[in-house]
Amino acid sequence: MIAMGSMAEKLTLxxxxxxxxxxxxxxxxxxxxxxxxxxxxSKDRIKEVESIDGVKVAQAEINMLLEDLEAVNFGxxxxxxxxxxxxxxxxxxxxxxxxxRDLKEGDHKKVIVGSDLVNKLDAKVxxxxxxxxxxxxxxxxxxxxxxxxDLTVVMLLADAQELYHKTxxxxxxxxxxxxxxxxxxxxxxxxxxxxxxxAKTIGKEIEGLSAMGPKAFQDQIGSAVGVFSAIITLIxxxxxxxxxxxxxxxxxxxxxxxxxxxxxxxxxxxxxxxxIRQFLMESGVIGIxxxxxxxxxxxxxxxxxxxxxxxSGTALFLVTPRLAISAVLFALILGIIGGFFPAWRASxxxxxxxxxxE
Amino acid sequence: MSDAMEGNLNQIVEVIDLHKSYRLGKNNFVHAxxxxxxxxxxxxxxxIMGPSGSGKSTLMHIIGLLDTLSKGEVWLAGNRIxxxxxxxxxxxxxxxxxxxxxxxxxxxxxxxxxxxxxAAEYKGLSRKESAKLARERLDVVGLGDRIRHRQSExxxxxxxxxxxxxxxxxxxxxxxxxxxTGDLDTETSREIIQMMKEVNMTTGTTxxxxxxxxxxxxxxxxxxxxxxxxxxxxxxxxIDGSTKTLS
Numbered sequence: 001m002i003a004m005g006s007m008a009e010k011l012t013l014x015x016x017x018x019x020x021x022x023x024x025x026x027x028x029x030x031x032x033x034x035x036x037x038x039x040x041x042s043k044d045r046i047k048e049v050e051s052i053d054g055v056k057v058a059q060a061e062i063n064m065l066l067e068d069l070e071a072v073n074f075g076x077x078x079x080x081x082x083x084x085x086x087x088x089x090x091x092x093x094x095x096x097x098x099x100x101r102d103l104k105e106g107d108h109k110k111v112i113v114g115s116d117l118v119n120k121l122d123a124k125v126x127x128x129x130x131x132x133x134x135x136x137x138x139x140x141x142x143x144x145x146x147x148x149x150d151l152t153v154v155m156l157l158a159d160a161q162e163l164y165h166k167t168x169x170x171x172x173x174x175x176x177x178x179x180x181x182x183x184x185x186x187x188x189x190x191x192x193x194x195x196x197x198x199a200k201t202i203g204k205e206i207e208g209l210s211a212m213g214p215k216a217f218q219d220q221i222g223s224a225v226g227v228f229s230a231i232i233t234l235i236x237x238x239x240x241x242x243x244x245x246x247x248x249x250x251x252x253x254x255x256x257x258x259x260x261x262x263x264x265x266x267x268x269x270x271x272x273x274x275x276i277r278q279f280l281m282e283s284g285v286i287g288i289x290x291x292x293x294x295x296x297x298x299x300x301x302x303x304x305x306x307x308x309x310x311x312s313g314t315a316l317f318l319v320t321p322r323l324a325i326s327a328v329l330f331a332l333i334l335g336i337i338g339g340f341f342p343a344w345r346a347s348x349x350x351x352x353x354x355x356x357x358e
Numbered sequence: 359m360s361d362a363m364e365g366n367l368n369q370i371v372e373v374i375d376l377h378k379s380y381r382l383g384k385n386n387f388v389h390a391x392x393x394x395x396x397x398x399x400x401x402x403x404x405x406i407m408g409p410s411g412s413g414k415s416t417l418m419h420i421i422g423l424l425d426t427l428s429k430g431e432v433w434l435a436g437n438r439i440x441x442x443x444x445x446x447x448x449x450x451x452x453x454x455x456x457x458x459x460x461x462x463x464x465x466x467x468x469x470x471x472x473x474x475x476x477a478a479e480y481k482g483l484s485r486k487e488s489a490k491l492a493r494e495r496l497d498v499v500g501l502g503d504r505i506r507h508r509q510s511e512x513x514x515x516x517x518x519x520x521x522x523x524x525x526x527x528x529x530x531x532x533x534x535x536x537x538x539t540g541d542l543d544t545e546t547s548r549e550i551i552q553m554m555k556e557v558n559m560t561t562g563t564t565x566x567x568x569x570x571x572x573x574x575x576x577x578x579x580x581x582x583x584x585x586x587x588x589x590x591x592x593x594x595x596x597i598d599g600s601t602k603t604l605s
Binding site: 261266270 | 451
């Protein structure tokens with residue numbers, strides 16, 4: 001449960017970060033592909049996008065995979081983002097630097113590295129690292145954002161264009177010039193305009209382009225997350241049944257073994273309520289202990305899995321305080337619910353029969 | 359309260375025409391008590407004797423509100439208790455009665471102090487007050503230095519003394535003992551009988567002891583003999599010239 005929950009937590013924070021990032025933007029692509037699978041488009045499209053009412057500025061971008069995917073990846077794969085920095089001063093998504101500084105014009109062959117890629121790329125400020133076969137100097141390392149930027153290497157558009165150009169099939173590579181290529185445009189929308197409406201207008205008025213506003217992003221991602229949530233819910237229900245039945249079984253056995261004790265307690269004046277309270281407290285404690293052990297094992301498992309994943313830049317799990325507290329509370333409640341029936345049965349025992357029990 | 363009861367306020371327990379039947383199978387009944395009547399004097403020591411299956415333990419369980427009756431009346435200190443609602447019984451057991459069982463029936467996971475304090479907590483005292491009272495009672499039975507020991511660390515006699523302390527912790531009107539010396543050797547048994555007699559004499563607590571042991575019976579001032587669910591001999595009726603009908 002902890003492992004699945006931490007995976008869901010990671011995904012939720014990733015999506016929340018995405019929603020926060022896209023709240024005042026429209027993401028423009030040729031034909032409407034996802035960011036890292038977008039087909040190339042001409043840089044001239046920027047002017048067309050900026051001509052739409054409500055667009056403050058359009059920023060050309062290259063979004064590409066840091067390395068070719070060898071297997072199906074859960075969540076976001078490590079990415080390279082090349083930017084022409086035109087939107088830099090309008091960016092509302094707060095990013096802070098753990099070390100170093102942000103990109104500026106003229107930072108040729110320099111990169112900023114997301115926190116989850118530091119180990120994978122062995123990145124240090126001032127150090128030169130290899131990205132897709134080319135050497136780049138690290139000028140900044142981002143603070144953890146728990147969302148997209150953690151798995152991103154940011155560089156100037158021109159550098160990314162060169163890298164992207166190399167990945168194109170021969171036929172396209174000969175036809176297209178690197179400096180004309182972009183895979184996406186981020187349209188920064190004026191505060192007094194609705195980014196979803198602006199996105200719709202872009203899609204309607206510029207032929208061949210499609211744009212996604214924050215609502216469309218939410219819908220698109222939401223449906224994907226929905227499937228995962230359904231799986232988590234299903235696993236949660238199975239865990240609830242298994243855990244609940246385990247508590248019922250443990251408490252029933254404990255009560256059977258302690259029948260005589262229940263008889264003694266009743267004989268010396270314990271009311272049914274006190275017997276129920278005692279056994280509910282015990283089942284609650286069993287629940288908490290089970291929850292803490294589960295949490296410990298979950299943290300150990302996710303740490304090992306993340307350490308292994310870090311080498312490929314894909315840490316899948318995130319155990320947050322809210323997840324840890326929820327897990328232990330869940331276990332406590334499960335313990336109490338699971339213990340209720342055995343506790344109630346204990347309270348109904350006939351004291352004379354219970355005292356005779358050996 | 360009936361006139362008879364009003365006139366018998368020096369009786370701690372009054373049992374009138376008590377019947378108890380158990381159902382065994384569909385139409386088979388076992389009659390454990392067949393119209394038993396008796397009076398137990400306040401502040402006395404009563405021994406209930408008889409062979410196994412004579413109904414003496416059933417009688418004690420009904421007087422102690424641990425079991426229900428099929429017919430009849432049970433009065434405790436002038437109050438009828440057999441018709442009380444079920445939820446009132448635990449409180450009454452905790453405050454008015456103390457129990458000493460064969461095999462002592464201590465809770466093995468608790469210390470001597472905790473075993474004794476538990477009865478006080480069930481009466482409604484705070485944990486602190488209960489512990490204080492329990493310590494005092496354990497001192498009285500000579501176990502002041504063994505309060506942190508669990509059942510497995512106490513001898514048979516010591517366990518018995520813990521059971522006595524537990525039975526006395528709430529200053530009950532009556533202590534009911536079911537074969538209280540059944541598991542003890544002769545010397546320890548005498549020691550325990552002596553202790554109960556001392557408590558009886560110094561505090562005036564009534565003791566009703568179900569026993570096979572003639573030595574226990576001899577130390578009591580009132581003996582009742584039972585057979586097949588009926589009282590066949592009651593020493594009180596001989597002394598008092600009581601009009602009680604013996605079956």
